[in-house]
Amino acid sequence: MNLEQLDTPAAIIDIARMQHNIDRMQTRMNALGVTFRPHVKTTKCADVVRAQIAAGARGITVSTLKEAEEFFAAGVTDILYAVGMVPAKLPRAMALKKKGCDLKIVVDNMAAASAIVEYGKHVNDTFEVWLEIDTDGHRSGLAPDDDALIAIGHVLQQGGIEVGGVMTHAGSSYELNDHEALAVLAEQERAGCVRAAERLRAAGIACRTVSVGSTPTALAAQHLEGVTEVRAGVYVMFDLVMANVGVCDSSDIALSVLTSVIGHQPEKGWVIVDAGWMAMSRDRGTSKQTRDYGYGLACALDGAPLEGCELVGANQEHGILAVDNRDELAVRFPIGVKLRILPNHACATGAQYPEYHGLSSDGSTVAWPRFHGW
Amino acid sequence: MNLEQLDTPAAIIDIARMQHNIDRMQTRMNALGVTFRPHVKTTKCADVVRAQIAAGARGITVSTLKEAEEFFAAGVTDILYAVGMVPAKLPRAMALKKKGCDLKIVVDNMAAASAIVEYGKHVNDTFEVWLEIDTDGHRSGLAPDDDALIAIGHVLQQGGIEVGGVMTHAGSSYELNDHEALAVLAEQERAGCVRAAERLRAAGIACRTVSVGSTPTALAAQHLEGVTEVRAGVYVMFDLVMANVGVCDSSDIALSVLTSVIGHQPEKGWVIVDAGWMAMSRDRGTSKQTRDYGYGLACALDGAPLEGCELVGANQEHGILAVDNRDELAVRFPIGVKLRILPNHACATGAQYPEYHGLSSDGSTVAWPRFHGW
Numbered sequence: 001m002n003l004e005q006l007d008t009p010a011a012i013i014d015i016a017r018m019q020h021n022i023d024r025m026q027t028r029m030n031a032l033g034v035t036f037r038p039h040v041k042t043t044k045c046a047d048v049v050r051a052q053i054a055a056g057a058r059g060i061t062v063s064t065l066k067e068a069e070e071f072f073a074a075g076v077t078d079i080l081y082a083v084g085m086v087p088a089k090l091p092r093a094m095a096l097k098k099k100g101c102d103l104k105i106v107v108d109n110m111a112a113a114s115a116i117v118e119y120g121k122h123v124n125d126t127f128e129v130w131l132e133i134d135t136d137g138h139r140s141g142l143a144p145d146d147d148a149l150i151a152i153g154h155v156l157q158q159g160g161i162e163v164g165g166v167m168t169h170a171g172s173s174y175e176l177n178d179h180e181a182l183a184v185l186a187e188q189e190r191a192g193c194v195r196a197a198e199r200l201r202a203a204g205i206a207c208r209t210v211s212v213g214s215t216p217t218a219l220a221a222q223h224l225e226g227v228t229e230v231r232a233g234v235y236v237m238f239d240l241v242m243a244n245v246g247v248c249d250s251s252d253i254a255l256s257v258l259t260s261v262i263g264h265q266p267e268k269g270w271v272i273v274d275a276g277w278m279a280m281s282r283d284r285g286t287s288k289q290t291r292d293y294g295y296g297l298a299c300a301l302d303g304a305p306l307e308g309c310e311l312v313g314a315n316q317e318h319g320i321l322a323v324d325n326r327d328e329l330a331v332r333f334p335i336g337v338k339l340r341i342l343p344n345h346a347c348a349t350g351a352q353y354p355e356y357h358g359l360s361s362d363g364s365t366v367a368w369p370r371f372h373g374w
Numbered sequence: 375m376n377l378e379q380l381d382t383p384a385a386i387i388d389i390a391r392m393q394h395n396i397d398r399m400q401t402r403m404n405a406l407g408v409t410f411r412p413h414v415k416t417t418k419c420a421d422v423v424r425a426q427i428a429a430g431a432r433g434i435t436v437s438t439l440k441e442a443e444e445f446f447a448a449g450v451t452d453i454l455y456a457v458g459m460v461p462a463k464l465p466r467a468m469a470l471k472k473k474g475c476d477l478k479i480v481v482d483n484m485a486a487a488s489a490i491v492e493y494g495k496h497v498n499d500t501f502e503v504w505l506e507i508d509t510d511g512h513r514s515g516l517a518p519d520d521d522a523l524i525a526i527g528h529v530l531q532q533g534g535i536e537v538g539g540v541m542t543h544a545g546s547s548y549e550l551n552d553h554e555a556l557a558v559l560a561e562q563e564r565a566g567c568v569r570a571a572e573r574l575r576a577a578g579i580a581c582r583t584v585s586v587g588s589t590p591t592a593l594a595a596q597h598l599e600g601v602t603e604v605r606a607g608v609y610v611m612f613d614l615v616m617a618n619v620g621v622c623d624s625s626d627i628a629l630s631v632l633t634s635v636i637g638h639q640p641e642k643g644w645v646i647v648d649a650g651w652m653a654m655s656r657d658r659g660t661s662k663q664t665r666d667y668g669y670g671l672a673c674a675l676d677g678a679p680l681e682g683c684e685l686v687g688a689n690q691e692h693g694i695l696a697v698d699n700r701d702e703l704a705v706r707f708p709i710g711v712k713l714r715i716l717p718n719h720a721c722a723t724g725a726q727y728p729e730y731h732g733l734s735s736d737g738s739t740v741a742w743p744r745f746h747g748w
Contacts (some may be wrong), residue, residue: 004580007439007463007466008462008748009748010748041690041691051547062693063652064691065381083636083648083691083692084636084637084646085636086634086635086636086648086709086710087709087710088381088382088634088710089381091482092381109638109709111708111709111710111712112636112637112709115709115710134639137642139646139689139692139694140636140639140646140692171689191720208661217633224660224681247616260462261523262457262458262459262486262514263486264482265481265508265514268511272458272513272514274457274460275724277657278437278725279748280719281655281656281713282655282656282657282658282719282722284658286654302592315513315545316415317415317437317438317457318457318513318514318744320513320553331632334459334485335460335461335483335485335486335487335489336461336462336486345656347690348507348656351652351726352725352746353747354694354746354747355747370428372726372728372746373727373728373729374381374382374472374653
């Protein structure tokens with residue numbers, strides 16, 4: 001099937017762009033002397049993850065136990081579940097470990113750490129646990145200098161649990177848009193995480209792995225001394241938010257939504273397409289950035305951005321493309337013509353689809369299933 | 375399984391609230407003397423739709439051909455595909471009709487109408503076509519007094535196509551918030567659609583059905599003279615957007631997201647939960663309404679709204695619940711405790727899940743699958 005033959009809306013991955021993005025990140029990680037553990041929440045797609053591993057990735061990061069289960073079933077064993085563990089999820093995680101998955105779990109509080117120790121005694125088995133560090137105040141984690149960090153490390157260690165590492169995610173990098181500020185944040189992320197590891201080691205807790213990362217900081221870091229691995233997710237597709245952050249160009253964006261023109265409202269200057277918010281997601285991540293792309297950047301079928309068009313609105317299955325020159329609207333965009341729309345946020349847009357269509361340079365496509373749910 | 379036993383995040387439907395919402399709408403439609411054709415895009419769930427039909431609904435409205443296929447397979451034959459048809463989708467629609475589905479399709483332009491006529495001649499079979507009418511300028515459709523309406527009707531009729539009806543959707547009702555304004559818009563929706571039908575009939579085109587609707591206008595209309603059927607979708611669940619519009623109370627909202635507390639950031643006054651934007655959707659539909667609910671309204675496990683809390687932020691799998699009294703935060707919301715969050719927009723939140731869990735008044739739940747994709 002080529003793009004003209006696919007039903008719309010559909011999620012298209014430009015394979016050459018994806019491979020370029022994968023190679024760019026892996027080359028950079030190799031040069032920085034760290035291993036790379038991609039975050040697979042972006043695509044939840046085994047075909048994409050195989051390409052990441054083939055390029056040199058070591059293990060994966062997941063945001064749900066379902067992702068861990070699906071990718072373990074697809075042959076990946078080294079998995080970091082990077083969302084804080086709660087007691088009720090321990091049996092499901094342990095079931096995966098019992099099957100042979102090298103599943104690392106994460107905590108940032110004493111209650112969860114104590115529960116993991118108790119559970120380990122109860123089932124006579126343990127997890128490798130990493131401590132989550134907060135290096136930019138945007139979400140979860142313990143501050144590098146928090147006394148609780150050492151206290152939790154000791155409780156785990158004394159409970160027979162291996163404290164395998166520290167991890168942090170400088171997600172506030174998404175709010176920046178110049179390289180210098182990103183480099184400063186990358187250094188803050190690195191230094192904070194290394195500091196936490198050093199404090200743990202000084203307290204007699206081995207803490208082998210020092211794991212940092214977000215797509216923008218991974219691409220901006222000047223050095224990663226003391227860091228052992230980096231995690232990043234959205235770099236594999238990139239999106240308009242990342243273009244605004246300044247770490248890619250719109251021509252790097254590998255994910256697009258294939259859509260058909262289904263109507264005209266010439267008096268309003270609108271072309272109606274069958275990519276509404278169900279197809280694009282409700283993510284309006286560019287709304288507070290330098291350039292607001294509405295619900296996405298409209299392109300021709302060959303991927304070239306269209307001038308004088310803006311996807312200004314979205315109902316569930318209707319997108320509203322406002323066009324500058326309304327007199328030419330019906331001629332320029334006939335009923336049934338297909339367009340492609342670059343997404344604001346590749347993780348959110350991808351999640352709307354049961355499958356991607358991988359697009360080769362010869363114009364053929366292949367279906368790549370993705371899963372959803374928890 | 376009860377709510378304490380379910381993995382989080384999970385989508386919960388309070389069955390008693392859902393049934394109350396279904397009965398409220400059906401009773402009203404019966405009193406107004408019209409049939410009711412629910413829009414199933416809200417839930418995409420056969421268990422919910424069975425309850426709607428059991429209460430008296432006649433046929434369904436769908437927004438994708440996948441919905442038509444899935445619900446036809448589940449036993450529903452009278453289906454309106456309420457998004458403008460394009461030529462490339464005709465074979466898929468015809469395959470459904472050939473199986474016995476009474477599928478009605480919609481157009482608002484001559485190009486699509488001509489393509490349907492040509493396709494009908496080509497395959498020697500036809501669809502019943504309805505004309506889409508624009509009564510509030512918010513999206514698609516022909517104005518009731520547009521000359522093209524009659525021209526398109528004639529092209530269809532002369533091409534051997536039955537013009538079975540006119541349909542409109544006053545989606546701008548979502549922007550209102552008082553009953554009087556809604557009643558005015560409902561009358562505008564009714565009058566415009568009836569006017570279009572009368573013009574078609576005067577031109578010799580039968581136009582049997584006059585179909586209007588949106589949840590707010592359906593609940594605000596004072597009479598529906600000349601209308602034969604009403605469509606509405608979100609009323610079956612309701613949500614915070616609808617509460618702001620004023621057509622339900624938050625205690626009517628049947629859909630909630632079950633979540634667990636996974637962390638604390640007491641210095642910021644934050645509780646971290648495992649319902650991020652993947653669980654809630656990125657829909658921020660209340661952001662420009664009277665009350666901005668952030669990413670949703672946090673409730674206790676029994677469904678009672680929590681005072682002094684606001685779901686102010688969301689990462690992919692992390693929700694940030696800001697709590698007024700930060701000193702009590704860890705005691706009030708211990709790690710692992712479960713909460714429920716009412717959504718801004720039930721259609722968008724539901725779409726994030728492969729299944730709902732229908733919650734009975736005895737506290738037990740049953741899995742209700744839903745589908746996604748196109």
